Amino acid sequence: MHIELKYGNRKLQGEIPFDAQLLQPCIPPPAENPALQVHRALDRPLAVAPFEQIFSAGERVVIVTSDITRYTGSEIYLPILVERLNACGIADTDISILIALGIHRPQTEAEHRKILGPLFGRIKVFDHACDDPAQLVELGETSAGIPVAVNRRVVETDRVIVTGTVGFHYFAGFGGGRKGLVPGVAARKTCMASHFSVFNKAPQTGKHPQATAGVLDDNPVHHNLLEAARMVRCDLLINTVLSPQKEILGVYAGELEAAHLAACEQVQDLYQPRTERVDLAIISSGGEPKDINLIQAQKALDYGCRAVREGGTIVLLAACRDGFGHEHFYPWFDYQDLAQFEAALRENYQINGQTAHSLLSKARRFRVIMVSEFDAEITARMGMEKARDLQQAIDMAHANLSSMPKTLVIPDGGLVLPHQFVKVKTFADPA
Template sequence: MQKKYTYKYGKGKVNFTIDASLITDELYIKEYPVLPNPAEAVREAIHNPIGAKPLREIVKPGETVVFIVNDTTRVANSHIFMPILLDELNCAGIPDQDMWIVFALGTHRQMTEEEMIGEVGSSVAQRVKMYNSDCRDEGQFRYFGTTSYGTPVYFNNKVVAADHIICTGSVVHHFFAGFGGGRKAMLPGVAHYETVRKNHSLMLDANAVIGKLDGNPIYHDQVEGTEMCRPSFMINVVLNEKKEFLRVFAGDYIEAHLECCKFVNDVYGVPVEREADLVIASCGGYPKDINVYQLQKTMDNAWCAVREGGVVIILGECAEGSGSVTYEKTMQKYTTPEQVEAAVRADFQIGAHKAYAVTRLMKKAHFILVSSMPPELARLLLFTPARDMEEAMEIAVNKLGSPQPRIILMPMGSITVPLVHK
């Protein structure tokens, strides 16, 4: 029997029909009740933090505070908790003029004024100054030392100038750093390019994998670097696919984050009995599919659910294309996953690392991409482009050589982590 499915795509949706008898699993994150009053949950978290004193007891009148806030590529609902944090600090004797925001861009593009306002809300934007962190502008950064992994640590001057640093953000699994959130607001969030480049080069280590912190060199290096300019407080949120609040964690940026990660693993990890011939995954729409840079997270999750030699269809609009000029230039020079890996190992660069992250997955399965990108760009990146789901299914069936493949559906591909039973 044919069944209709509707998955998110960019700021819209895509409809497609599949024989329901072929579907072995449709993976969703665990059903978990949403917080009825997120604002109250935020207040509760900052008044009863994990591993730290309440925020009001940490700061003193006359001191300054900087907030590190997510950019447009990571949804945290910052507009909900930022007004509460400002009000809380006002009560502690810190006026608005002694607080400011730096957006954790890492190596991403600069945000526009409109985007900044969109992230924190117009009321917050009117109260405090907001800044981008431009990783390639050396004049914006101060050197703190070198980690035991060889990473030179530079943080943004606007961040280190404050008496107190408050890290904010959301937490999901991360394909090589284990989990997002926590220390990542600092490194890579507001770090210099060379700091990020050296840290991310550790992704070539076999322990730099999704869902792993203990023993993961990326994580340990990030923490070691962040300890050189230790944040005073952290607030991390966990959202569901609808961007609704599930939990709020606040306190010490290490301890509270670890508790948050345990919760994330329980919510987003989905048991799977057997790998599929074909996986169909939506990134979950904008901004998760704004470019291939972000879409790759969905690829990693889908990769966990597909068998060796199988096929993955990714639904991702990619309105901003690849998301990296360096990534594209790398793919213009190298035409196979093996060539890309050899090049990245010889000279690790941000952007080129994304070429490695994407193409290494293609050693296991064939990736078909339904997007708005020009077909020639998709092919350059070693995807098979498809205009729509109908064409994608036709390509997949031909590639598999079977009209009845076992199919796993992943409507929340960017946040759903398949845990295949071995």
Template sequence: MKIELAYGRTGLELSVPDTVRATVVRKDTLPVPADPARVIEDALKAPVAARPLEEAAKAAKSACILICDITRPVPNHLFLRPIIERLTKSGVPLSGITVLVATGLHRPNLGEELAELVGDPWVLENVACVNHYALNDEDHVMLGETPTRKVPVGIDRRFVEADIRIATGLVEPHFMAGYSGGRKVIAPGVAHHTTIRTFHSARFMEDPLATSCNLQGNPLHEAQLEIVRMLGGTIYGLNTVLDEERNLIFTSFGEIIESHAAAVEFVRDSIEVNVGRKFPVVVTSAAGYPLDRTYYQTVKGMVTPIDILGDDGTLIIVSECGEGIGSAEFREAQKRLVELGPEAFLQTLLKKDFADIDEWQTEMQLKPMRVGRIVLVAPALSEEDRAVTGVTCRDDVDEALREVLAETSAREIAVIPEGPYVVPFHRAV
């Protein structure tokens, strides 16, 4: 049996031996609209729980539009110009419009990468397209603390002070915040580093409700909602949903919390897949380009399938990792994991109010490590990078599978071609 896995830009074929039964876990197929531009247009014309954008913009002199960074395959080319043209028709000057890349604590997207991200030369030529820098104190307005969990709140002043504020993004499973998009594009997207490092600390990360597809009682989600409310006024959200082939299948637009909830409601039944059992071997991916450019992002693909991985099972994950391990800070966290071991590493985190930058991803790697063994297929990783992954590394996915099958005598496996964009679970039916 041949199964195509998401890997880089080209994909990677997995060959499953005839003696092995493979359960392939995919999203439910949803209809693909013939005209994606019309989907955007219809959403902009019918805002959820908010007045029309054109009406809100009549007295405005400035606008800030947030977009996700290069790690998310958001179809910015479809909606940025239509949004900007609506603003200018209502009197907002082009010189007053900023497209702000919500980098969080990721690296900035510059040059050709920024052009790829924006996806529309007209936008680049006519409005300011800039990156958020979480470590620049002067770029932020400090708003106090969230009422419930006392998270210090700092948000990029270009967003805070704009007359019209719009957050755009992709609604997909997120292994900490439940679902991406909406409020998450603001925080951590354009938040101060103390905000990001607080709700990525162990008191949030170790909460069992901070998990994929869960919004009820999720401490990150609740903190993000409080931050939105602290900002006050109307914040618009434009939320996109893509299928496995990256086709736009749904868009919601309107008040940021309500429009995000509408997108989650649309996609939830497709993304959350009950397979009814656990497996001794699970083969998955890091979702291909752009998510699998680094090992840092690859961890997401390790976490989302653990509900169907049997105790002491083996998780095989493929990832291109063409940019290597990730940030220098993440490398240091991974080194500490390897040197200290999982339990001692976790104990160092529990003592902190502020997480060190990017160490939260290492903390998330502990979750699948508690369940079973991880085998990473990322031939582009250097030996130096492999040494700090803390997992078993192999160069070929077919050889890795054969090796695991020989060691375990397993004859049933689960395969998740799209990786963390699909969340399998094993609830009995």
């Protein structure tokens, strides 16, 4: 059985010597061209006034959008936003774009060009810097005592538009929405404090059960992010829902929470295919930007492991051309005992440390064979085994399994959240 899976900007091929099932969403083609979808959403925003009543001539507008690690369709919707702002009497010189880096690295000029599309060189663009006091304004604390400080550009302006895309998030439930503001344009201390509630309050009791992918109800991380984000002005939210081929399937505009929840519903409808538990899952993170670095790529492992029995085997394809994604990620693997690891995080919480803890905990529950740009020593330090390519990974997995293991192939692991327990079709079955 021949398979071909995305890896960075290319595809890897392999032969599976036994039956396999394919787990992928059933995605309809886009109902209309992307520009029409954007205009239609702006014509009928959810729970806010019509676009032309929100914005007035002479106002200054900041548009917040995602960095290169999250493709959103920005090169399509940003020019339409600027066009409609111009029609309201707002000049290009009064519009700026703020890249919601959170705690990520600054963008290169080439990345700015990719994000802004035809607007590059026409509209001012700035990268958020979470550690620069000159860029930050203190807004107070949430009811949970979380200190909220954000980029002063979204405070010292007349109007704010927040944009992004919605998909599953491994502990905030869903991406998009409030995350464009917190952690997107928040201070590091705000990012850390709002994410710390991923853990239960009592020491050594692990993650909060509701702080998981696809869950917003009673999710403490989501509620912290939303309350903090509501302390920042947001006049309009625009969120997209994308296909695995990065086509725009839906555009939702409106109030911060209302538009986000509408997009989350479409993601849940499209990207939770049913499956049964298997012995082996072969997972592609989905290529770039889903596997641009390990912090992004590990989400595919978090989602895909739900379809694998305890102690089963996972092959993970993640090129990670940008390495780990942050310099503070890999040093956390100095903690090889998970209890000590958790204790250290509770003492000095870091988002990247929590991500590292999540990765190591899964590497202890499953045998994980990774195809990436990391060498064997680094891969082993993270609890996984190194394979040079897809075929070697398949061969390594097969050697430790029965002759006919239940096997699942997940081509877009960074998008798909397996849902138990209905048998899926075989890889060779016609669509």
